Amino acid sequence: MTALTVAIDGSAGSGKSSVSRGVAARLGMRYLDTGAMYRAFTLWLLRNDIDVADVPAVVAHLEGPDIVTTTDPEAPAVALATEDVSLEIRSPAVTAAVSAVSAIPQVRRRLVELQRQAVRDALASGRGIIVEGRDIGTVVLPDADVKVFLMADPAVRAQRRAAEDTARGQQVGVAETQADLARRDAADSDRTVSPLTQADDAVVVDATYADLESVIATVQALVVERSR
Numbered sequence: 001m002t003a004l005t006v007a008i009d010g011s012a013g014s015g016k017s018s019v020s021r022g023v024a025a026r027l028g029m030r031y032l033d034t035g036a037m038y039r040a041f042t043l044w045l046l047r048n049d050i051d052v053a054d055v056p057a058v059v060a061h062l063e064g065p066d067i068v069t070t071t072d073p074e075a076p077a078v079a080l081a082t083e084d085v086s087l088e089i090r091s092p093a094v095t096a097a098v099s100a101v102s103a104i105p106q107v108r109r110r111l112v113e114l115q116r117q118a119v120r121d122a123l124a125s126g127r128g129i130i131v132e133g134r135d136i137g138t139v140v141l142p143d144a145d146v147k148v149f150l151m152a153d154p155a156v157r158a159q160r161r162a163a164e165d166t167a168r169g170q171q172v173g174v175a176e177t178q179a180d181l182a183r184r185d186a187a188d189s190d191r192t193v194s195p196l197t198q199a200d201d202a203v204v205v206d207a208t209y210a211d212l213e214s215v216i217a218t219v220q221a222l223v224v225e226r227s228r
């Protein structure tokens, strides 16, 4: 089981991060949040006053930021060089800009390279890895041992995401959160490069009526089953 690769895809707020971290922690696997990498790159662009709508300008700075991610499910973090930006990448400014950045093919190519490197590093250390995002089962790891597509009703996703934001000290209403998730879902699903799509061989897990514990248990069982 330890050397397996697991792809978990799904839309914003579907619970991918909590489920992926939970399963990885229980099975002694590594964990990679690819959305955090798109967010870290977006934060770097905003800080450097680079217009995210100016594609040539963004592409000219692909090598600008040094994006460093940890793959410990107990302490996931993303840094720009040595500065931990794990909290700042969740700011409304980054959330509003990240879909535009992640729609740029050259950005995706660059970050997919880093993602695959993280997977190679985990496997080289004898550990399996759970990678979560939008295109993991289709593009990043098409040969993943287990593929899960996580779904949840939009209203439920908005409630959960608003509660998470509140816990982080960001007060955004549920209605506003739901509108934002719908906007990002549309942008992430309609883009031409690597849109959010369910891989043909993914297992669909509906988290609408299930609590976190039972979704973790479902995915954990899929991984354990595959390891036999």
Ligand code: DC
Pocket: 012, 013, 034, 035, 036, 038, 039, 098, 099, 102, 103, 132, 133, 134, 135, 136, 184, 188
């Ligand atoms: O999972 P998240 O909401 O933190 O991801 C932030 C954005 O990054 C999301 O709007 C879509 C994009 N993303 C992507 O295009 N591909 C991935 N593999 C992961 C995230």
